[in-house]
Amino acid sequence: MSEKKKIVSIEDRIPKLKQARKKKANRRLIFYLSIFFVLIFIIVYLQSPLSNIHRLEVEGNEFLPKETIIQSSGLTTSDNMWRIDKDEAIKRIEENEEVEKVSISRGFPATVTIKVTELGRVGYLQQDNSYRALLTNGSISEKKWDQPNSDAPTLYGFSDDKYLKELAEELGQLPASITGLISEIHYKPTEDNQFVIQLFMNDGREVQGTIRTFATNMEAYPSIAAQLDPDVDGVLHMGVGTYFEPAEKEKEDSEQEEGQ
Missing domain, CATH: 3.40.50.10960 (Rossmann fold)
Structure with missing residues (x-):
């Protein structure tokens, strides 16, 4: 005799289907709620002081002081790090005659790093009773020194x-x-x-x-x-x-x- 197939009635299957649909609906709800709360957190974060610049760092400078570069950038710790105009800040820093190239990057948790490439000083040119720096591009600095520094020869x-x-x-x-x-x-x-x-x-x-x-x-x-x-x-x-x-x-x- 052949084995009889076990027949599951519709009445037995309906509860299991309902349970499966309920789990699927719960997972979908949790997913959408997660997205909602993440968006709320991002909005609150962007509007709060937590997103302000906490630290300004300068890399690559040898001649220009860190304070001069930061001041030139116009950036402060009261600025929102995600709303700063990097192009404008770079443009302002590059107005310093000894700066050749600038890049600005954001870092976790609230750090903005300014990386500069300077035009090197290759000499100090005597003019009248003062000295001006001769830069690697052949230009002469506007800044004057009473005495030449020892980092380059005097001309x-x-x-x-x-x-x-x-x-x-x-x-x-x-x-x-x-x-x-x-x-x-x-x-x-x-x-x-x-x-x-x-x-x-x-x-x-x-x-x-x-x-x-x-x-x-x-x-x-x-x-x-x-x-x-x-x-x-x-x-x-x-x-x-x-x-x-x-x-x-x-x-x-x-x-x-x-x-x-």
């Missing part, structure tokens, strides 16, 4: 923007380990060569070079200077060729020129 005798811009480009290519060895750079053009410069190094050496090949030639300075006798004064020529001229030889050549 003397430069009056033509053309040669200043070329020198700024060359200095910008040098690593800080090299520029840190240079104390002063004097512009000493001749009739035959308008690019001649005279350098005084922090180790006491005097160097004569040319603006056009300045960066390439100066990279070799540490190794060349290490081979020279520290007790012998003279001029290290680093132009078309590289050679050391002792002070006595230089004096003899000068006396011969005067005697002719």
